[in-house]
Each structure stands twice: as C-alpha cells, then as structure tokens.
Amino acid sequence: MILELDNVELYFKEKRILNGIYLKAETGKVTGILGSNGCGKSCIINIIFGTLTPKYKLVRLDSKPILKPLYQTNLVKFLPQLPIAPNSSKLKTAFTLFQVNWDEFTTHFKSFVIYKNFKFRQLSGGERRVIETYLVLKSPTKIVLLDEPFSHVAPLYIETIKKLIAEEKKHKIIIITDHLFRDIIETSDNLYLIKDGHSKLITDLKILEDYKYISENTL
Numbered sequence: 001m002i003l004e005l006d007n008v009e010l011y012f013k014e015k016r017i018l019n020g021i022y023l024k025a026e027t028g029k030v031t032g033i034l035g036s037n038g039c040g041k042s043c044i045i046n047i048i049f050g051t052l053t054p055k056y057k058l059v060r061l062d063s064k065p066i067l068k069p070l071y072q073t074n075l076v077k078f079l080p081q082l083p084i085a086p087n088s089s090k091l092k093t094a095f096t097l098f099q100v101n102w103d104e105f106t107t108h109f110k111s112f113v114i115y116k117n118f119k120f121r122q123l124s125g126g127e128r129r130v131i132e133t134y135l136v137l138k139s140p141t142k143i144v145l146l147d148e149p150f151s152h153v154a155p156l157y158i159e160t161i162k163k164l165i166a167e168e169k170k171h172k173i174i175i176i177t178d179h180l181f182r183d184i185i186e187t188s189d190n191l192y193l194i195k196d197g198h199s200k201l202i203t204d205l206k207i208l209e210d211y212k213y214i215s216e217n218t219l
C-alpha cells in the first residue's frame with residue numbers, strides 16, 4: 001500500500017504553517033519526518049489522520065484520493081504527543097482494546113511484568129510512553145503514525161522500540177517523527193525535512209546541515 005499526502009496548505013488565522021507538502025509512505029518502509037520546533041510535523045501527522053483539516057490537502061491510498069478522514073477507517077493507529085489512555089483505565093483493558101498480547105509485550109519489556117494489573121496513572125511518564133507506543137505499533141492495522149514515540153523513553157527501551165518498528169514495518173506503513181534525529185535517521189527508509197512550510201526529501205544527510213536543521217559536522 002502507498003500513502004501520499006499532497007498539496008497541503010495549512011493556516012492558523014493569517015499565519016501560514018504549511019504549503020507545498022508532498023510525502024509518500026509505503027508498506028515495508030519507515031518514513032521519518034524531521035524538522036525544528038513548530039515547523040509543522042505534528043500538524044502533518046494530524047492531517048494524515050484526519051483530525052486537522054487544512055485549507056487544502058490530498059490524501060491518496062494506492063493513487064486513489066481518500067475523501068473521508070483516515071481515522072474513520074480501520075486502516076490506521078495514531079500515537080499523538082499526548083497520552084492516549086485515560087489515567088483510570090487498566091493496562092489490561094487497553095491491551096484488549098488494541099488487540100495486543102500482554103505476555104508477548106513482557107518478553108520485550110521484562111521489567112514491566114509487574115504492571116499487569118496496574119492502571120495508567122500508576123506508571124511513570126516514560127513507562128506510559130513505552131506502553132502506548134507498543135500498543136499503537138503492534139495493533140493489527142495497515143498504517144501507524146508515531147508522533148515523538150521516544151520522548152521521555154530511556155535509551156535501552158528506545159533500542160527495543162526501534163527493533164520492533166523494523167519488524168512491524170514489514171507489513172505496515174509507518175510514519176514517525178521525533179527530535180532524536182539520529183534514531184529517526186537510523187530507523188527510517190525515507191526521510192523528509194520540513195522547513196519553511198515545505199517538505200524536502202532527504203537524499204543525502206548533508207542536506208540536514210545545508211538547511212540548518214543541524215549544525216555542521218553533527219553527524
């Protein structure tokens with residue numbers, strides 16, 4: 001499956017945030033989005049999901065325009081920046097809702113085994129992020145949107161999540177953004193930089209320096 005986002009024009013009042021966005025993501029590949037604070041990465045993901053309506057946009061699946069919001073289909077799962085599970089809900093309930101297996105989860109994250117009967121409010125911010133990322137990533141769906149999955153997450157858990165992403169991408173479209181750019185570069189098959197409202201396909205990592213996303217010799 002191929003997902004394309006094209007012809008995006010997004011304004012908030014008079015302020016133009018995005019114009020001239022083209023992004024292509026496909027099954028079997030991870031598509032990474034990089035860019036500075038406020039450049040519009042979360043807006044792009046919300047536009048794809050359908051929870052943000054810009055002035056113009058075109059979403060295509062396998063070349064066919066999709067007119068209804070993707071969240072109204074059963075094709076997509078989205079990890080936003082904010083927590084997705086209510087504080088009072090039980091982890092067990094969330095695993096059931098997302099059709100994800102708890103025992104398999106604890107084989108990847110062994111220290112979480114004690115949390116089986118916990119509620120989300122009993123977890124740390126990072127633990128919660130790990131679980132919510134896992135739920136979205138592993139849920140049976142064709143498209144996964146991950147907005148800053150690594151935020152508040154410890155390095156070893158990030159490594160595990162990256163391995164899981166590499167596994168899941170075999171049968172999913174995965175679109176990911178995060179400020180941990182080295183992890184995004186390593187994880188992604190295709191990379192876009194968002195700058196001045198435009199998307200730029202990164203064919204050479206040097207472009208990230210040329211466009212002043214990172215300073216020279218950072219990589």
Ligand SMILES: Nc1ncnc2c1ncn2[C@@H]1O[C@H](COP(=O)(O)OP(=O)(O)OP(=O)(O)O)[C@@H](O)[C@H]1O
Nearest residue numbers: 012013017035036037038039040041042043044179
């Ligand atoms: N509801 C809103 N009303 C007005 N402006 C908004 C709204 N949502 C986002 N913006 C503006 O749109 C721009 C892009 O926001 P967005 O959240 O997509 O940035 P981002 O690239 O994800 O940033 P960060 O990396 O800091 O999370 C920002 O300048 C932000 O202030």
